[in-house]
Amino acid sequence: MPHDSSWGNIHTAYTVAKLGTLSAAAKQLDVHHSTVLRHVDALELELNCKLFHRHARGYNVTEAGQLLFQEAQQTQERFDRMLGKLAGKDAELSGTLVVTSVSTFSSILMPIIAKFQNQHPNIQVELATDSRIFKLEYGEAHVSVRPGAQPKDPDYVVQALQKTQSTLYASKSYLNENGGMTSLKDIKNHKFIGSIAPLNNIPMMRWLNSHVDNSQISFRGSGFDSMMEAALHGLGISALGCNIAETKTGLIPVLSPPKEWDGDLWLVTHRDIHHSPKVQAFTKLLKSMMKQG
Secondary structure (H helix, E strand, C coil): CCCCCHHHHHHHHHHHHHHCCHHHHHHHHCCCHHHHHHHHHHHHHHHCCCCEEEECCEEEECHHHHHHHHHHHHHHHHHHHHHHHHHHHHHCCCEEEEEEECHHHHHHHHHHHHHHHHHCCCEEEEEEECCCCCCHHHCCCCEEEEECCCCCCCCEEEEEEEEECEEEEEEHHHHHHHCCCCCCCCCCCCCEEEECCCCCCCHHHHHHHHHCCHHHEEEEECCHHHHHHHHHCCCCEEEEEHHHHCCCCCEEECCCCCHHHCEEEEEEEECCCCCCHHHHHHHHHHHHHHHHC
């Protein structure tokens, strides 16, 4: 049986049989004349039979050659049909689209997902929220919406999606009982909501960890969802992203967003699937709706 390297030689010889000359095959395959001859000679040597009758005007196929090239033609036709199906499948707006982000962005992304599925009912969207960063290169997700530092992977297509602001929020009941704050220094006699993990990579959490004494932390949550709920129920003041906090009725900003807490939101796809129709359709809608917001 021919080994793997023979398939290239068979394709070359099949092209010669189809076109009749080495030079015509070389032109179609975009290789040198000598390369075509080398592939034909190597295949004949490996199969231990003549595939062509050589003459001045070109190459005629032998009986053995006809048998081989009939199979090669059928294989080529099956391969072409498969490529056509794959191309068509990729162009279809159907299948599954996996979007990943942090859990607190669910309320922001859900209206976008709902509109997208209304426009493309044959696509099933999965929203994977996790504190860890999903690896797009491993196919864990198609689209990622990430706050924080700009992703640097050279195989990623990274687009700036939105500038983000953050500030301190509290419930009306908390502010009625404890009053507000005039600045970030005005923390005396206030209770705050912290996180179990330090999250010092986030400016607002770095401020809270370095300026607010542990005795003033009334509650710690494992994520911003629970921290936001704690603030809604009057447990204290929580540092939150404005775009997240504004989705919750009942949270009131305590201060104007400090400039030093500003951040970025990134839209990330992998270059291998960036131009696929379903990814393009979703990212176009996402950018449009985020801009409007």
